[in-house]
Amino acid sequence: MLSSAILLLLAPLGGAPQAALAWDARRAEHLLNRASFGANTRAIERAVALGPEALVDELLRCDAWVEEPFYSRKRLDGEVYRRLMSVSGEAQYEGVDRQHAADRAQSQDFVLWWVERILAARDPLRERMVLFWHGHFTSSLGLVKSSYEMIQQNQLFRRLALGNFRELLHQVAHDPAMLLYLDSDSSRKEHPNENFARELLELYTLGEGNYSEQDVGEVARAFTGWSQADGRFYLNPKRHDEGAKHVLGVELREGDEVLEVVLAQAACARHIARALLSYFEGLEPAPERLERYAAGLRADWRIDSFLRRLFLDPDFYRDEACASRVSSPLDYLVGAAQRLGVTPPPSLAFAGAALLGQRLFFPPTVRGWEGGDNWTTSASLVLRGSLAGVLLGRVPAGELLGATLARGSMEESMEGLGANPLAGNKDAAPEPTAPRRRLGRDVAAEVRLLDGLDWLPRLNLTQRFGRAGPPSDEALARALLEEVLAIPAPPALVTRITERLARERLAQGLGSEPWTSRPEQCEPLLRELAHAVLCLPEAQLD
Amino acid sequence: MSPPLDRRMFVFGSAAALARPAGLRGRSAPQRTLVLVQLTGGNDGLSMVVPYADDVYGRARSSTRIPAGELLRLDERIALPRTLAGLHALHQDGKLALFEGVGHPYPNRSHFRSLDIWHAAGPRERGAPSGWIGRCMERLTGLSPFAVVHLGLRPPFALASPRQPPVVVTPAILLAGDPALSPALAQARELECASPGENPALAGVRARWHQAQSALLEVRAAFEQRRPNVVYPPTDFAQDMRNAAALIHSELGVRVISLELGGFDTHRDQRIRHQRLMAELDGGLTALRADLERSEGGREALVLVFSEFGRRVVENASDGCDHGKAGPALALGSRVRGGLHGRGPSLTELDDGDLAYTTDFRSLYAGCIEHVFALAPEDVLGARFPALGFV
Numbered sequence: 001m002l003s004s005a006i007l008l009l010l011a012p013l014g015g016a017p018q019a020a021l022a023w024d025a026r027r028a029e030h031l032l033n034r035a036s037f038g039a040n041t042r043a044i045e046r047a048v049a050l051g052p053e054a055l056v057d058e059l060l061r062c063d064a065w066v067e068e069p070f071y072s073r074k075r076l077d078g079e080v081y082r083r084l085m086s087v088s089g090e091a092q093y094e095g096v097d098r099q100h101a102a103d104r105a106q107s108q109d110f111v112l113w114w115v116e117r118i119l120a121a122r123d124p125l126r127e128r129m130v131l132f133w134h135g136h137f138t139s140s141l142g143l144v145k146s147s148y149e150m151i152q153q154n155q156l157f158r159r160l161a162l163g164n165f166r167e168l169l170h171q172v173a174h175d176p177a178m179l180l181y182l183d184s185d186s187s188r189k190e191h192p193n194e195n196f197a198r199e200l201l202e203l204y205t206l207g208e209g210n211y212s213e214q215d216v217g218e219v220a221r222a223f224t225g226w227s228q229a230d231g232r233f234y235l236n237p238k239r240h241d242e243g244a245k246h247v248l249g250v251e252l253r254e255g256d257e258v259l260e261v262v263l264a265q266a267a268c269a270r271h272i273a274r275a276l277l278s279y280f281e282g283l284e285p286a287p288e289r290l291e292r293y294a295a296g297l298r299a300d301w302r303i304d305s306f307l308r309r310l311f312l313d314p315d316f317y318r319d320e321a322c323a324s325r326v327s328s329p330l331d332y333l334v335g336a337a338q339r340l341g342v343t344p345p346p347s348l349a350f351a352g353a354a355l356l357g358q359r360l361f362f363p364p365t366v367r368g369w370e371g372g373d374n375w376t377t378s379a380s381l382v383l384r385g386s387l388a389g390v391l392l393g394r395v396p397a398g399e400l401l402g403a404t405l406a407r408g409s410m411e412e413s414m415e416g417l418g419a420n421p422l423a424g425n426k427d428a429a430p431e432p433t434a435p436r437r438r439l440g441r442d443v444a445a446e447v448r449l450l451d452g453l454d455w456l457p458r459l460n461l462t463q464r465f466g467r468a469g470p471p472s473d474e475a476l477a478r479a480l481l482e483e484v485l486a487i488p489a490p491p492a493l494v495t496r497i498t499e500r501l502a503r504e505r506l507a508q509g510l511g512s513e514p515w516t517s518r519p520e521q522c523e524p525l526l527r528e529l530a531h532a533v534l535c536l537p538e539a540q541l542d
Numbered sequence: 543m544s545p546p547l548d549r550r551m552f553v554f555g556s557a558a559a560l561a562r563p564a565g566l567r568g569r570s571a572p573q574r575t576l577v578l579v580q581l582t583g584g585n586d587g588l589s590m591v592v593p594y595a596d597d598v599y600g601r602a603r604s605s606t607r608i609p610a611g612e613l614l615r616l617d618e619r620i621a622l623p624r625t626l627a628g629l630h631a632l633h634q635d636g637k638l639a640l641f642e643g644v645g646h647p648y649p650n651r652s653h654f655r656s657l658d659i660w661h662a663a664g665p666r667e668r669g670a671p672s673g674w675i676g677r678c679m680e681r682l683t684g685l686s687p688f689a690v691v692h693l694g695l696r697p698p699f700a701l702a703s704p705r706q707p708p709v710v711v712t713p714a715i716l717l718a719g720d721p722a723l724s725p726a727l728a729q730a731r732e733l734e735c736a737s738p739g740e741n742p743a744l745a746g747v748r749a750r751w752h753q754a755q756s757a758l759l760e761v762r763a764a765f766e767q768r769r770p771n772v773v774y775p776p777t778d779f780a781q782d783m784r785n786a787a788a789l790i791h792s793e794l795g796v797r798v799i800s801l802e803l804g805g806f807d808t809h810r811d812q813r814i815r816h817q818r819l820m821a822e823l824d825g826g827l828t829a830l831r832a833d834l835e836r837s838e839g840g841r842e843a844l845v846l847v848f849s850e851f852g853r854r855v856v857e858n859a860s861d862g863c864d865h866g867k868a869g870p871a872l873a874l875g876s877r878v879r880g881g882l883h884g885r886g887p888s889l890t891e892l893d894d895g896d897l898a899y900t901t902d903f904r905s906l907y908a909g910c911i912e913h914v915f916a917l918a919p920e921d922v923l924g925a926r927f928p929a930l931g932f933v
Contacts, residue, residue, distance in 0.1 A: 183809045183860060186858075187858075191856075191857075193809060193859075198651065216651075320741070364696065370696075373750075377696070377697065380710075381754040385727060491737050492737040529729070533733070535726050536751075537734070537751040540747050541743060
């Protein structure tokens with residue numbers, strides 16, 4: 001579907017074809033880290049052989065058609081709501097709970113389907129862009145409160161992930177989840193709700209400083225009456241302000257016209273180009289480069305051609321941009337799984353990423369996930385290591401959380417609620433009668449997923465590193481680091497691990513035998529080292 | 543050879559054996575602590591400090607109005623909703639300082655811009671490395687690595703400081719089982735070393751990594767050791783309060799604890815949502831106050847409650863209120879001079895439909911900076927703001 005569009009755009013705008021791109025394993029891995037979700041050494045070898053153009057073509061050539069599971073609407077409104085309200089008492093409560101549980105289950109099922117695609121590297125670049133748009137045109141299930149609309153929005157992102165930004169923007173403005181998330185749905189001409197208008201200008205299209213407060217008010221008027229029902233957009237004429245509005249110096253009436261006026265601003269292409277460049281490079285773009293990419297984007301609004309230019313741009317591979325982006329939780333977990341060559345259940349990657357601050361369908365604010373250093377809080381740095389332990393089969397998923405839960409350390413204050421909460425008696429601090437789980441506002445559902453998880457990786461590092469003949473300790477150390485890390489093996493670490501292998505060789509009485517000839521001793525040691533390496537600062541970058 | 547190892551790294555789970563940060567042992571008087579409670583989303587001030595006697599309030603609000611029967615009067619003009627009964631009692635005891643119309647001269651209805659202004663204590667300059675708390679910390683000496691703790695996922699910019707970054711404690715980290723975790727971390731610590739010429743991104747992660755290793759285990763131990771004599775309500779916010787009290791009573795040298803209560807962006811269905819939030823806030827703050835009142839260290843703690851902005855005076859058609867400007871703030875503590883400070887905002891002389899501010903939020907900061915950190919406020923804030931004498 002996309003290949004014809006790509007061929008037309010092979011030559012970058014305003015210049016000779018970028019033939020000067022040097023191509024090697026380091027660059028191939030860089031591209032696969034950023035455009036896909038990481039790759040193991042075999043995939044990198046293949047990518048080197050393919051060459052950059054063919055690899056980028058392959059990444060952009062996604063399935064024309066994705067079979068997405070069918071879901072129905074489970075929002076508690078309309079006929080469902082009326083029916084529930086007609087019964088009374090306990091039956092009504094039960095009905096409401098049932099409805100909510102069904103809706104939660106549905107959203108979870110869909111997100112797991114999504115994560116499964118990411119883990120299986122099905123259309124990795126498209127799924128990467130679905131994730132990007134989810135963080136750009138944010139909507140949260142927490143406010144939308146209905147899985148169906150969230151799923152529809154995700155499908156919209158998937159359909160247009162690499163397509164035309166102009167079309168995507170129009171569709172997002174009409175998207176039921178967005179209408180609910182930013183309150184357009186309840187905005188009336190008497191009291192226009194500015195939520196969508198403000199985020200449209202500030203976050204989705206222009207960026208701060210490129211519009212006035214008055215523009216926000218006028219845009220809000222233009223979008224009054226944009227409503228949704230039964231998962232579909234409709235214009236409510238009674239709520240719609242028909243009058244003339246003045247937005248960015250243009251007189252107009254309708255929301256669609258607002259979007260066109262916004263798209264015509266130079267700031268819009270610049271804002272989107274900046275978002276894409278800083279997402280894929282992990283750095284703020286230099287001004288001239290940003291202008292060049294913004295101009296390219298504005299010419300056709302095609303995301304695929306934008307990305308093609310980027311991935312074939314030698315600047316994308318400059319030293320500063322390589323191995324220097326803090327991995328998002330999904331990049332860390334999915335990347336580690338790819339490199340180790342294990343296929344964890346999607347619930348592990350989904351729940352793990354959520355625990356690390358990247359909960360799909362729940363962006364933390366309308367600004368999405370801010371990324372960069374925000375990912376590496378003191379808490380997440382420690383948790384990442386324990387999740388890596390699950391991927392390696394060294395930490396059972398259930399135990400990851402079990403130790404704390406069983407101890408009941410946080411729980412005693414939840415008991416004894418019948419008593420006067422402030423009548424504290426020094427000698428009679430309430431004792432827990434039974435361990436209660438206190439899982440925190442945002443993690444309960446994910447923890448439940450991890451709790452029931454019984455999974456061990458199918459993994460044989462010994463065999464893999466021995467495939468080219470018995471390695472020396474140093475070669476084994478290097479192979480391990482190259483396989484496990486998304487960045488080139490740091491020399492000092494190669495030395496440390498070589499020393500460790502030598503010490504263990506003595507301790508275990510191995511003599512001069514290669515490690516790989518003793519799988520019983522080699523495999524646990526390699527997994528232990530891989531686990532330790534995944535805890536290191538070096539493993540937090542891609 | 544491995545470098546000398548920090549002993550703290552290897553006492554996982556063994557709370558009694560934990561080494562204390564140097565410089566804290568043998569300390570005489572408890573140091574003061576600041577607890578920052580951010581009501582994220584834009585707290586509707588008119589539903590928190592209700593100007594019940596003003597006709598304009600009744601006219602501007604219908605679905606979001608708090609009925610007269612649900613109000614606890616503070617005076618002839620204003621009242622608290624009955625969901626804030628605990629705070630009302632604190633007010634009667636003179637332990638609650640109340641500020642109305644808190645804001646600033648740079649009103650912006652974006653959550654992010656407004657939060658930035660609160661966190662930077664003024665317009666945030668692009669690339670500015672430190673928030674207002676960070677700037678305070680940079681002026682203090684002998685701080686423990688645990689001086690600034692954020693309970694939650696994302697630390698606010700207020701805490702940012704290249705020299706004294708906050709320790710971040712999420713609910714999830716409390717779930718990380720150390721028995722499974724510690725061997726790998728100990729291994730990692732043994733392997734860890736910088737390679738020559740590594741890029742700044744890696745150096746940055748490495749610095750945070752070192753801090754993370756020791757910090758979380760000690761904080762976790764502090765939470766586990768403490769058995770408060772007060773029952774905290776079973777809400778997430780109250781549990782954060784309980785953890786805050788544990789940190790205040792620990793010997794980790796914590797000077798600032800930051801946390802947030804979210805959900806205040808009440809564009810629709812405001813009344814029920816806001817009431818729930820007020821009840822959660824009240825339960826948590828009241829329990830914390832009772833807990834802190836019982837110890838010397840606790841009595842030196844000051845709690846500051848704020849939000850990035852208030853909401854519009856006139857409600858919207860979705861039974862909610864849109865982003866506005868000035869709003870109320872609270873300060874609680876044994877050392878607080880209770881009562882109303884500053885002037886209440888006018889409901890008729892509005893700034894573009896919003897309450898105009900009567901108290902610059904940096905006056906509150908000035909009080910905290912002087913009282914809690916014994917620093918000169920104008921040094922940190924870059925200008926002099928009238929002290930309100932609330933502490």
